[in-house]
Amino acid sequence: MEIINFTPLSATIGGALIGLSAALLLLAKGRIAGISGIAGGIIFPEKGDVVWRVIFIVGLILGGFLYQLLSSDSSEGLFKGVEHIQPVVGTPLLILGGLFVGIGTTIGTGCTSGHGICGLARRSPRSLVATLTFMATGFITVFIVKQLLGA
Incomplete structure (x- = not known):
């Protein structure tokens, strides 16, 4: 098996950011960062419980766009050599x-x-x-x- 485009530094930083965001959500809202539950709470909302869910989901989507913006073969720094996701x-x-x-x-x-x-x-x-x-x-x-x- 050949592993292609494995970038340990960006993977480590990404994993740490996921863990940090999950911990912050638990500390700030007392909620588990399960994406399906967060999205489901937008579709079937509880009273006063939608705004943080929308912000969380929008942040996920914007994170993907930001990654695409910063990643290309010509990028420098952390995303150098990381290809766009196709x-x-x-x-x-x-x-x-x-x-x-x-x-x-x-x-x-x-x-x-x-x-x-x-x-x-x-x-x-x-x-x-x-x-x-x-x-x-x-x-x-x-x-x-x-x-x-x-x-």
Whole structure:
């Protein structure tokens, strides 16, 4: 297996920022940084509980745009040599994938950020099982796709 474009410094900084944001949300609002739960709270809001959720989701989206803006082969510093993220499928498949993720997070009562980051940090047995299931499913999916596509 060949690892392409692994940048340990930016990965470490990104991971630290995710952990910091999860800790700050827990300290400031007493809430777990599970993205599916945060987004779901916008769709099915509780009284006075929408503004921080919208700000959080907008921040996630703006973070992606900021990364795209700062990353290119000609960038200097932290993002030097990091390529733009290019989807390999069309918009309809991306939307379908997003819907499947939403259905899966509902069935699994949480997402990878809620279970994998926050739940494991809180030593939740349920989150451990969920995270192991996410990982196993990801490994199996990659194996199947590689076999079907010969990639």
